[in-house]
Each structure stands twice: as C-alpha cells, then as structure tokens.
Amino acid sequence: MNERGFGLYVHWPFCRAKCPYCDFNSHVRETIDEARWRRALIAEIDHYGGLAGGRTLASIFFGGGTPSLMAPATVAAVIERAGRHWRFDPDIEITLEANPSSVEAANFEGYRTAGVNRLSLGVQALNDRDLKMLGRLHDAAEAISAVALARRHFERGSFDLIYARPGQTAADWESELRQAIAMAGEHLSVYQLTIEPNTVFAGAYRRGELAMPDEDTAANLFETTQDVMESAGLPAYEISNHARPGGECRHNLTYWRYGDYVGVGPGAHGRLTIDGAKRATRQHRAPEAWLQAVELEGHATRTSDPIEPSDRAAEMLMMGLRLVEGVSDANAKAETGRGLDELVDGARLARLVEGGFVERSAQGLRATAAGRQRLDAVLAELLAGANLSMARN
C-alpha cells in the first residue's frame, strides 16, 4: 500500500491574461487588494484546520490562475498558517505554479525564502510562434532562463508543455521534446492540447479555424512522447506526468491515490474525512463572491457532502488507474471496505484483461500502456458493469 498523503491546495484565481485554451477558474483583474485576499485565504485555512486539524501535512500546492502573481509574503503567510493547524511532514513538498516570464522570475528567490521547495513552470512551448498562438505572455528565451533560474533556487521542480498544437508536426514535437528533456530536472508534465468548452479555442474550433489532429495522429504523438520520455529516463508515472524515480509530485499523487486533501480559495475542491466520513468539498467559484463570503462567514464553502461508498469506489478507480502503479487492493479495502474483485464486474474485467488494457495482480489492478492511452473508454467499460452500489464503508 502506497502512502496516500494528506495535502493542502491553495487556489489563486488571477492571471495577467486568460489563455485561449484554458478552462480553469482564472480571472483577469486590474488591481486586487492582496492584503484582503491573504486574510481570506488564511481564514479558510483556519476553517478547515478547525474541522480536520492535527493531521500530518505531506504537501501544499499553490495553483491557479497564476500563483506567481502572489507576493512572497502572502505565500509565506499561508504556509505559516497551515503550520498552526497541521504537523508538517519532515519531507513536506510545497509546490508553486509559476509563469516563466522575467517579471515573475524576479520573485523566485522570495518564494524559496517563504518556504516553497518545488516550482512548476508553465512553459507550454519552446518556440515563439506557438507561445503566441497559445496566448502566453513569455517568449522561448525567457522560458529557458526561467527554468535555469528555478533549478538554481529550488532542489525540486517541473515544467509543463502542451503538444498536438495546430500545425505542429510529429518531427517538430519530437525535437522540441528532446530540447525540453535536456533542460528538465526530475519532472516534466506533457499535455495533449484538448479543446475545452467555453474557451477561445472552442469557438475557433467550432468555426473551423483550428486544425486539430485526428485520432490516429493524436495517438501517434502520444506514443512517440511515451517512447522518447521513457528512453530519456523520465517514464510516465501518470497519463501526462513523467519523472525520474523519486521525482514524482507527491501532492498530485495524493489526488490520484485518492487520499485526503483540503482545498481553499475560489472554486477549490477538497476530499476530506471529517468525523469518519469522506466528504467532497467545494468553495465558491467567483472570486469576489468567494471573498465576500469568507469575510462574512469565515469560509466560502458551497458544498460539503459525504460521498456515497459507490461514488468513492468510482472516484478511486477513475483517479488510480491514471497512475502506472494502478489501484491497490489495500487502498480499495481502506476506502470502501471491499476488495477490487468485489467492486468491478468480472466479465467486463476479463474482456479488458484479454484485450491487454488492464492487468490484475495479487496486489491490485493497473492499466497497461495501451489501457492508459484509452483510459476514458476503459473506465466507462469497467465502471458500467461495476456493482458499486454494494460497496460499503
């Protein structure tokens, strides 16, 4: 059984500009009163600390939006406040997502001093034409120096790339990926571009202005990526995440292993066991409404619902099969009181095993490389016949 960890997610919802592909909860504002925002984030930490305090915190993750627009003092205050409610694991991982522009790079050292020990940079592309197309505010040269600077200040880190961009050839991507690997440390996230609803790209795609690769091209790009990364010593440990052994993002592993995490800030989600029942929590999404609610009530929780055992089982499989390690029987038992064989339909599982999409071992269930590449279909198949309603705590 892998340690699932316990994490804290902090959402900073602001960006300097909205990227055309992004459907995250991010907003552009002329000015913000950062002191108010700092007080509000701290208030929510106090709220959840009161509900589920005393545990050992294995990770903190500042996500967004663009958390590198936060003043280092705000980051420091949040980390300090978390420490009042939860014991910090000696190896605590504290990640901050940052944009690789020169403006933001100026704050890197400050974040390090504030307690951040892992930086995740939104590089996205290593050529100016594509960076522009993706609506990024930095150029390739800035990104390259930001990565170098981050590696000087932080022992751990990662950066993101987006591939299968309109007009990108397989050869273009392969050489760009090799260049990225040469720059990378222990971790790299590579995402295939997908068109998300309610984005600028969605409109352009609908109007036929974006030529997206067809399924076979997308599959070839995915397979090439897997091969190149693996031979470079950065194998996938999750669908889109690659690391040298030990370099995995512990915070994200908590999500995929279906551990507990607290979510604070606008639109943040959590999975948190309170009084023995695992709950799905969600904070108010709109930034100003969130701020007002926190100032009035001390928190902006919109929902905090106990999760049905059947839904817990589904969520655990859905997240866990994204990992190369898969889902262990031990975790399944801990979460639902039942072993994996009791949770899924035997005939469907057998078909998937026979097709080479999943593997069942004495320890657990995992998706193969072929299965991970088609995981949405595999999950639909596996969970359709699942007798999950029988699962009990």
Next chain:
Amino acid sequence: MTDLSHIRNFAIIAHIDHGKSTLADRLIQLCGGLSAREMRDQVLDTMEIERERGITIKAQTVRLAYRAKNGRSYELNLMDTPGHVDFSYEVSRSLAACEGSLLVVDATQGVEAQTLANVYQAIDNNHEIIVVLNKIDLPAAEPERVKQQIQDVIGLDASGAVAISAKTGLHVDQVLEALVERLPAPKGDGNAPLKALLVDSWYDAYLGVVILLRVKDGHVKAGTKIRLMSTGAAHEVDRVGFFTPKPETAAELGPGQVGFLTAGIKEVADCKIGDTITEDRRPMAEALPGFKPSVPVVFCGLFPVDAAEYGQLRESLAKLRLNDASFQFEPETSAALGFGFRCGFLGLLHLEIVQERLRREFNLELITTAPSVVYRVHLTNGDILELHNPADLPDPVRIDHIEEPWIKATILVPSDYLGPILKLCEDRRGVQLDRTYAGSRAMLTYRLPLNEVVFDFHDRLKSVSRGYASFDYQLDSYQEGQLVKLTILVNAEAVDALSCIVHGHVAESRGRALCVRLKELIPRQLFKIAVQAAIGGRVIARETISAMRKDVTAKCYGGDVSRKRKLLDKQKEGKKRMRQYGNVEIPQSAFIAALKIGDD
C-alpha cells in the same frame, strides 16, 4: 323533416394546400353555422396534426342552412373527406354518402396526382362534379390554362367552372348557388326499413363511439334498435343529430340526411367504415355495396427509445386504436431494440401520422424500423404465409417462391423533370403503362413494387423534381419476385432490426450502403468491429471499424474529480441503451440512424 328536394349532399375534393379547408370555412360562415367569435381557421380539422399538416384524417360533416336566390331554403351537407391515398377506401365511403362533389383546383398550380384518384372515385360514384378554381386573386392564377388542363387530364367539362378566392371570399356565394342548381337531390324512401351507410366513427370520452352516417331509406331516432350488418351486433340508439359543425341533437334522421348517432357502443373497431346500418326489427336483406374491411399494407416496428416506456407505448397504441381501427399492432421483440410492437398501417402517411401522434399526444420517444410490405411466402409444402416482418422469413430451403404487392402509380410532373423521374421509376423496377402530356406537364402511369415505394421513393421523387412531382397510387396485385433477405451482421451476430427483404438486383448495393453507413455511425471502440451484409449465408459486403487508438483526458487533478465522475455516471446511463455484440457494445442510436438510411 326536410323535403328530399331541398337537400344537397356534397364532398370537397382537393389537393393539399389547394384550399379545401379554407373554402369549407367560408361556406360555414356564409350560412351562419358559426359566429365570428367561434370561427377559426380550418374549423373542421380538429386534430392538431390535421391543422398543421393541412390534411384531413377523419371525415367531418357540416349541415348548412342556405337560403338560395330562388327564395327556397336548403339543407346542404358538406362532407369533408380525408384527402390522401392511404385513406382511399375511407374517401370512397364518404363519396358514396354524397350525390356530388366540388373539385377545388388551385388556379396557380393546376391538377395534382392525388386529386385525380379522388375525382375518379367521385365519377365512379356517379357524382355531379362542380369545378371550382381557387386562388384567382393571386397574380399567378391562370384559370383558362387550368380549365384546359382539367379537360385534358381528367376529361371533365370545365366550362361551367366557378372562379373564386376562398381566402377573400370572392364568388363563394356562386359555389352555394351552383350546389343548389346543379347537384341532384338525394333519393330515398322514408317508409322503407332503415338503410344507412356508416361513413366514419370515432371515440368520444363522454358519448362513447360516435357514428357518422348517411340515411338512404327509412328513419333513425333515439330508441331505434339498429343492427350493424357486418357483425350482426344490435344497439339501441341514444341520440341522433348533426353538426353545424357543433353537434346538435335532432329528433330523427331521415332519407337523404347526413348526421351522427350514439348507441352506447364501446369500440370503434366494431363500427367498420362502409358497413350498413339497418333496423334490428326489420333488417335489410342485402347490405349496401362497396363494404370491405380495411387491411394494413405497410408494417413497421415501433420501439420505445427508453425501455421503461414499453407499458406506456402499449396503452397509447390501444388509445389510438380506439379512434382508428384501421391500424393494427402486436407485440414484437428485437434483440437490438428490445420490446416493442409490430404495427400495420394503411400506408406511409398513415404510419407517419400515428408515429407523430404517439410522439406529440403521448410524449413518447420512438424508434421506427424500416417500413415493410406484406409478402406472400409460398412454402414448399404448399402453405402460404403472410409475412409482416422480414425477421420472420422462414429458412430459404422451405420457401418455394415469394410474391410481393405491386401498385399502380400515377405521377404528374412538369416535363422538365421527366428524365430523372423516368430513371427513378426504372431503378425501382417500374413498368411504364402510360405516358401522356397536358400542356407542360406529363402524366405517367407505372406499375411499381410497393416495397420499392416504401423505401424512400416519395422523398426521392420530391427531390429529383424539386418538389413539383405529385404522386398517387392504388394497390394492384401480387406478383412473384426474385426476393432475398438481406441480413446485417455486427461481429458475426445478426442485427434483427436492420434485416430487410429486397429484390436480388439491389441487395448488394443496399447491403454495401448499409455497411458503409454503419461504419460512419458506430464510434470506434476498444475492440475492432466487423460489419457485414449477407444474403442467406453469403457475405456480400464487409466494413471494419478499427479499434480506438486514443481516448484519455489529459488533465485530471483534485479539482476535476467530481465533474469527471459525473461524466462517467452519464456514460453508464448511456450504456443501458447499448446492445452487446461479441466483445463490443453498440449504441442504440447507431441503429436508429441506420434505419434512416433513406433520408438523405
């Protein structure tokens, strides 16, 4: 009791949109049948669907009180009849209740095929026919050309035609005068035993079954014990009356009169159109001529999209049948589509109407399988099987030969489109019987196999003629055909809902088209899928849907769990509507879409 010489009974014959209902509205208004407040467009079309599509499904009558220019008062009975080929028998019975007809022709359009069949029926019923040219207020009206066409195409003297605009009311009074002057009065003997024609019947929630009738001889009133000759069943009349179009109770109905009666009858199915109504105490020796029970000619399967709605579908079909005895249904089970019903209809329009009413009035989402005709399968042991469902076709070794129904079709088309129409008819195995020209239009008479007509013929006809061709048909005879059963297999398993009986010549192309279509419709899945078309055991076409290569959400973190799980829940719901073929599941929607293969 109105003197026979003061009664005129007439029907209105017209093509869709040529103004039949509008003219009826004007006649009712002129005779004061309804106040302005009660008047609305197409008052006689009571069903929503009739009003919307401009077609009449049920016969309606209106008694008009008209004071003619000669100073005498007349009782005019207007019979609004169904105007479509599917209901030609119903039309013939309505016509049999009248002595004359108004032939309404759109002066901007001219004669259409549907009009022809009904005019000929009226002529067969010895009707005096008054030609009415409608829409003469429109700039495009060409009354002289249309008159000539009526003479050339129908062979009817149109010199006395009344030119009107039903819309503006222009010269509508002349129509009333013509009815009085030119139509013969009905004949009948008031002292003879009751003899009446059952014109139509429908179910009323309060009154039970209402019978529309035309009295030939004798009288009928409340208390009369009537007998329906086809079944011998006797009923005591509760009430007689007529429509203005509002129902009005009358003391009695006598010879020459048209009206309604109720007699505590429970089922419309017991009141067959064309039946003879007589007095139980003094029955007629012989029934009126022309009665025949209605026989469905087109069959299809109706399945609820949501299997949970099966019970509701059964109830709805039963309710519809209360009012429409010509439509039949029996339970059917399909491996691909689940539980449903095999339904029989008088024709394609009838099928569409029933389907649409189920959808609208009963709020049911339905899957309709490809319409099929009734085949006569001659077995080697000498038995003859009437086949309503291609899935029931016996093993080919037991079949000696198969007969299929042929129709006689009349097509009217502007000469410019003649070429493609001829080609369409030839492609559909048509045999030309006649080709004549009237002005710029051609009239074609073809013999065609009905199974080629139920398969998208009408849509094709409209599309190759840009909507200008009009088409009508009547059943002709059964004829032996080189027919085969085309089976569609998915991963070597037959999809019953897609099997059909086709002529040997088209089987291959039809099979190939279905395979290609299914390949487009069935989404890639984890496993590859073989789609095949076969005749008997011989595979004639094959398509392979290759296995899916990539299908995975790129980003899924702590904030995405709830949304992603709900998506999976939705997919799980969707899987309930899938059917397992080997190791793949095919969405029902793919079969539904494939069934619409003729639509484009």
